[in-house]
Amino acid sequence: MSDPIIFHIDVNSAYLSWEAAYRLQKGAQLDLRQVPSVVGGDSQKRRGIVLAKSIPAKSKFKIQTGELLSSARKKCPDLFVVPPNYDLYLRCSNAMVELLYEYSPFIQRYSVDEVFLDFTNMEKQFGDYLTAANTIKARVKEELGFTVNIGIGPNKLLAKLASEFKKPDRVHTLFPEEIPTKLWPLPVGELFMVGRATEKKLLDRGITTIGELAKTPRNKLKLWLKSHGLLIWDFANGIEESSVRPEGFPMKGLGNSTTTPENVADKETARLWLLSLTEKVSSRLRDAHCYAQVVNLSIKTSQFISYGKQKKLLNPTNSTKVIFETGKKLLNELWDEEEPLRHIGISLSSLSSSKSYQLSMFDKLSIDTDSEESFYKAIDKIRAKHGETSLIRSCFLHSTVPPLAGGVDAEEEYPMMSSLL
DNA sequence: TCTGGGGTCCTAGGACCC
DNA sequence: TCTGGGGTCCTAGGACCC
Numbered sequence: 001m002s003d004p005i006i007f008h009i010d011v012n013s014a015y016l017s018w019e020a021a022y023r024l025q026k027g028a029q030l031d032l033r034q035v036p037s038v039v040g041g042d043s044q045k046r047r048g049i050v051l052a053k054s055i056p057a058k059s060k061f062k063i064q065t066g067e068l069l070s071s072a073r074k075k076c077p078d079l080f081v082v083p084p085n086y087d088l089y090l091r092c093s094n095a096m097v098e099l100l101y102e103y104s105p106f107i108q109r110y111s112v113d114e115v116f117l118d119f120t121n122m123e124k125q126f127g128d129y130l131t132a133a134n135t136i137k138a139r140v141k142e143e144l145g146f147t148v149n150i151g152i153g154p155n156k157l158l159a160k161l162a163s164e165f166k167k168p169d170r171v172h173t174l175f176p177e178e179i180p181t182k183l184w185p186l187p188v189g190e191l192f193m194v195g196r197a198t199e200k201k202l203l204d205r206g207i208t209t210i211g212e213l214a215k216t217p218r219n220k221l222k223l224w225l226k227s228h229g230l231l232i233w234d235f236a237n238g239i240e241e242s243s244v245r246p247e248g249f250p251m252k253g254l255g256n257s258t259t260t261p262e263n264v265a266d267k268e269t270a271r272l273w274l275l276s277l278t279e280k281v282s283s284r285l286r287d288a289h290c291y292a293q294v295v296n297l298s299i300k301t302s303q304f305i306s307y308g309k310q311k312k313l314l315n316p317t318n319s320t321k322v323i324f325e326t327g328k329k330l331l332n333e334l335w336d337e338e339e340p341l342r343h344i345g346i347s348l349s350s351l352s353s354s355k356s357y358q359l360s361m362f363d364k365l366s367i368d369t370d371s372e373e374s375f376y377k378a379i380d381k382i383r384a385k386h387g388e389t390s391l392i393r394s395c396f397l398h399s400t401v402p403p404l405a406g407g408v409d410a411e412e413e414y415p416m417m418s419s420l421l
Numbered sequence: 422t423c424t425g426g427g428g429t430c431c432t433a434g435g436a437c438c439c
Numbered sequence: 440t441c442t443g444g445g446g447t448c449c450t451a452g453g454a455c456c457c
Contacts, residue, residue: 014457047425067422111428111457195455227431228454257426294449304424310450345426406426 005129006244007117008151008159009100009136011093012168014113015039015052018092019082021145030080036061037080040069045261046342051084055168089113095144103136108245110421116156118244133171141169156421157240160192179238184211192421193232201225210236242421250351251288255296256281257345258406263302265340267331272395273344274327276405279393281346282320283380286373291316291355292348295323297330300343309334316355319372323348345406 011017016039020032036057041047048069057063061076073079093112100107103126106118119129126132133150140148147169151162154175161183162174174182189199191210201224207213213221214236221229234240256277264270274297285292296310309330317323327346335341382391383404392403 041425049422049425051425064422066424068424071422114457193455197454252429255427259425300424306452308451312449343425347428 002121002123004154005119005122006153006156006159007119007129007133007136008110008153008156008163009096009115009117009140010149010151010160010163011096011113012147012149013052013054015084015089016054017146018089019085020054021092022085022088025145032080032082035080036063036076036078037082038063038069038072039084040072040081042083043069046259092144092146096140096148099139099143100136103132106244106246109247114160116159116244116421119152130171130173137169137171155238155240156242156244157192157235158238160421164190174238176238179214180211183236183238184209184214186210188213188236191232191235193228193235198225198228198232240421250353251290253292253347253349253351254281254284254288255345255347256284256406257298257343257347259300259343260341263340263342264344265337267335267337269399269401270331270335270341270344271328272399272401273405274331274346275324275393276396276401276403277344277346278320278324278327280404280406281348282318282323283383285348285351286318286377286380290351290353291318292323293317293350293352294348295326295330296347296349297327297334298343298345298347299331299335299341301339302342303339304342305339306343307334310349312350316350316352318355321372 013033016032016037019039020037024031033054034056035054037054038050038057039052040050050063050065050067050069050072053063053065053072057072057076057079061072061079063072063075063079069081073081089112093109097107097109097115100115100117104117104119104122106120108116110116119126119132122132123129126135129152133152137148137150140146149163149165149167149169150171151159151164152171152173153159153162158174158176158179162172165172165174165182186209188194188202188207188210189196191213194202194213202208202213205224207216213233216233218230218233221233223229225232258273258277260273264273292313293316294310294312296308298306298308300306311326311330313322313326323346379391388404396403
């Protein structure tokens with residue numbers, strides 16, 4: 001049994017690269033990657049933030065992901081801004097994953113633009129890991145038109161950290177013996193799972209680099225940051241043992257939320273948005289053959305204060321109606337119409353793959369009937385075949401609220417990351 | 422950085438039970 | 440009525456990731 005070799009493949013400026021590659025294919029003269037450019041949301045709809053930036057936008061104008069478009073334009077008046085096209089990104093991502101499967105059956109989609117690949121024992125077939133990684137990188141560039149960084153390490157954590165080194169279009173390794181020179185000098189905030197809050201706590205205690213974190217006694221971290229302290233101490237020392245997770249790993253929850261183009265001031269409109277969001281999320285739930293037992297409603301006021309409220313149901317459900325009715329109750333309890341809303345979301349958790357009837361004398365009425373389920377599934381089918389708006393509720397007819405709001409038009413669901421990679 | 426949308430995991434307090 | 444302790448479930452919120 002040979003030592004584990006893990007690859008982490010990371011698409012360089014993913015949304016922007018894909019957008020650029022697509023436009024070139026369509027005959028565009030300009031390569032977005034060569035000029036200051038960003039993929040950004042619609043300012044008119046209050047989603048005006050930078051989702052991805054080109055390297056010139058970053059290095060010459062210090063434009064950052066998550067920044068307001070207005071701010072980015074101030075930094076660079078000639079900034080090229082293109083709207084996002086999630087459908088395209090998913091297709092690009094799928095094409096890359098398909099190519100990667102040629103090199104190993106053990107693939108984990110970590111996000112739309114990041115993939116882990118277990119290369120252990122694959123040397124005999126594809127040559128040593130460096131050669132293989134360079135081949136993969138070159139093939140993606142040639143056949144798909146975008147560049148990737150590939151990080152190689154003995155576990156997923158080190159592979160991922162290695163892929164963050166110099167970009168774009170590079171292969172890097174990070175093996176245990178390289179940790180002191182390649183990892184430890186970096187600022188502690190660059191460590192995976194050290195975000196803003198944790199970074200501040202560490203800086204306050206005089207820990208500025210990953211190396212300093214690694215050399216701090218482990219029990220101090222436990223005292224300061226509980227289990228999260230132990231996690232990042234392990235990470236600073238390169239310790240991480242999770243396996244490359246196969247596909248079909250069960251989802252834990254799913255949600256749909258949106259920032260409304262205008263503030264919502266009345267319950268009637270808020271309920272319409274809620275219904276619209278529920279239509280989509282419950283349809284995705286049915287698509288995944290899941291039932292949810294917890295419904296969570298979240299709102300954000302015009303003052304950017306967030307509130308959430310959740311309710312556990314007696315029985316798991318996938319019924320649009322049950323989820324909507326629950327959401328409505330939660331909205332009533334959560335919001336008194338004092339302050340207008342800018343954001344509404346509904347999410348579902350405690351998922352199960354079957355509706356286990358927990359029959360009691362009192363909850364007969366709460367159980368969804370099979371005929372109701374077939375009814376919703378029939379609607380899903382019609383919408384899948386003829387388009388989302390082929391069948392809509394009449395209450396949306398004379399409303400500015402879209403009948404199915406929010407979300408990305410993902411064709412398939414795949415489970416997201418956890419802190420355990 | 423005056424702030425999108427999709428996720429996962431952890432913690433802490435209260436209710437309730439023995 | 441003051442005081443114990445352990446366990447589980449539910450809920451709200453925060454931290455992190457892309």
